[in-house]
Amino acid sequence: MPSLKDLRNRIASVKATQKITKAMQMVAAAKLRRAQSAAEAARPYAQRMGAVLTNVAGGIAPGSGPALLTGTGKDQVHLLVVCTGERGLCGAFNTAIVRMARDHVNSLVAQGKTVKILCVGKKGYDQLKRQYEKQIIGVEDLRSVRNIGFGNADAIGKKIISMFEAGEYDVCTLFFSRFRSVIAQVPTAAQLIPAQIAVNDNAATGAQAAYEAEPGQEEILATLLPRNISVQVFTALLENMASFYGAQMSAMDNATRNAGDMIKKQTTLYNRSRQAMITKELIEIISGAEAL
Amino acid sequence: MAAFHFELVSPEQLLFSGEVESVAIPGAEGQMTILRDHAPVMTTLKPGVVEVAESASKTSRIFVRGGFADVATGGLTILAEVALPIEQLDAAKIAQELKNAQEDLADAASDEAKRAASEKLDQINELKVALGL
Numbered sequence: 001m002p003s004l005k006d007l008r009n010r011i012a013s014v015k016a017t018q019k020i021t022k023a024m025q026m027v028a029a030a031k032l033r034r035a036q037s038a039a040e041a042a043r044p045y046a047q048r049m050g051a052v053l054t055n056v057a058g059g060i061a062p063g064s065g066p067a068l069l070t071g072t073g074k075d076q077v078h079l080l081v082v083c084t085g086e087r088g089l090c091g092a093f094n095t096a097i098v099r100m101a102r103d104h105v106n107s108l109v110a111q112g113k114t115v116k117i118l119c120v121g122k123k124g125y126d127q128l129k130r131q132y133e134k135q136i137i138g139v140e141d142l143r144s145v146r147n148i149g150f151g152n153a154d155a156i157g158k159k160i161i162s163m164f165e166a167g168e169y170d171v172c173t174l175f176f177s178r179f180r181s182v183i184a185q186v187p188t189a190a191q192l193i194p195a196q197i198a199v200n201d202n203a204a205t206g207a208q209a210a211y212e213a214e215p216g217q218e219e220i221l222a223t224l225l226p227r228n229i230s231v232q233v234f235t236a237l238l239e240n241m242a243s244f245y246g247a248q249m250s251a252m253d254n255a256t257r258n259a260g261d262m263i264k265k266q267t268t269l270y271n272r273s274r275q276a277m278i279t280k281e282l283i284e285i286i287s288g289a290e291a292l
Numbered sequence: 293m294a295a296f297h298f299e300l301v302s303p304e305q306l307l308f309s310g311e312v313e314s315v316a317i318p319g320a321e322g323q324m325t326i327l328r329d330h331a332p333v334m335t336t337l338k339p340g341v342v343e344v345a346e347s348a349s350k351t352s353r354i355f356v357r358g359g360f361a362d363v364a365t366g367g368l369t370i371l372a373e374v375a376l377p378i379e380q381l382d383a384a385k386i387a388q389e390l391k392n393a394q395e396d397l398a399d400a401a402s403d404e405a406k407r408a409a410s411e412k413l414d415q416i417n418e419l420k421v422a423l424g425l
Binding site: 224 | 301306320333334360371401408
């Protein structure tokens with residue numbers, strides 16, 4: 001049975017924790033709003049980009065075109081770009097992405113493929129390095145970046161492309177968490193290289209054939225494809241950011257509520273043992289008086 | 293004049309979306325003006341100024357740096373790498389930015405920083421040329 005002082009200390013410490021989690025929840029909520037609007041502002045560009053790419057790629061013969069579109073013709077070496085958060089205290093956010101990536105790695109390894117991993121974000125690296133230290137070829141640290149700009153994503157995109165051009169891998173897949181709502185973040189895998197083009201149903205119509213391109217379709221594709229990769233990375237980073245704050249907000253909300261429950265329970269326990277103590281003392285006094 | 297739909301998007305945001313009468317764009321193979329019912333065309337962009345005429349009296353100018361213009365049956369879409377409305381820029385500010393960029397380039401220690409600084413400098417120079425300063 002803990003003493004009254006122990007109980008008092010325990011309540012005080014839980015109260016302090018509750019204050020912290022409450023503050024973190026509010027900070028996450030404020031940042032979430034910003035991250036969410038950034039993610040939403042970037043969506044039109046990514047959508048148009050996809051549409052334009054579909055248009056252009058629909059115009060060239062299947063199987064031809066730059067290597068970024070068609071791939072190297074092999075799928076022996078896989079590069080996994082795993083985007084996670086830089087911080088913890090966000091529930092299962094990082095773990096969910098890492099778990100998805102890990103399942104992917106294991107299934108690829110079981111098929112006899114070679115896997116390389118590029119981590120974006122410290123938390124994913126921390127979790128993956130225990131198991132796949134040798135496969136990890138790099139870590140991109142974005143901790144010092146407060147607002148993710150297109151420049152950050154572009155740098156990562158260029159790195160991915162230069163590695164592809166150096167022939168270091170055949171297939172590139174991006175892992176991140178798509179932001180659906182504050183309580184729902186969906187870990188997602190998106191294939192970057194070879195580029196996946198949405199099939200346009202009306203691509204076969206005559207309007208498509210009349211598409212003119214300046215300077216030429218090949219040249220446009222050659223600039224469009226690397227750009228598309230950077231855009232996809234950028235979208236992934238923004239979605240991740242919004243998901244992170246969403247996850248953190250709900251995790252901190254839970255923590256605050258749990259702390260509240262605990263305070264209530266401990267307070268009841270404290271009051272009970274205080275009353276029991278008083279009753280005991282009274283009995284002692286009364287029985288002492290009766291004995292006289 | 294008949295209006296058509298025009299959208300200007302940069303990676304960070306949607307800058308313009310609406311009905312316009314004509315748009316002049318700096319295409320890779322020359323300046324061109326898009327009107328309603330233009331034949332579908334796709335072009336890369338040079339750094340330059342996009343002139344948007346919403347009506348005869350209401351025009352706006354936007355500086356774009358690189359990107360694509362896509363004319364389809366639905367209208368014109370410009371995917372710009374960098375887009376800045378001209379009203380937000382003035383000569384003094386650009387001169388200051390230019391000076392900063394030159395200093396950054398001189399101070400850059402690593403290759404990475406040097407590359408970033410020289411890219412910034414190029415961008416400002418292109419902007420100056422585009423504005424005719």
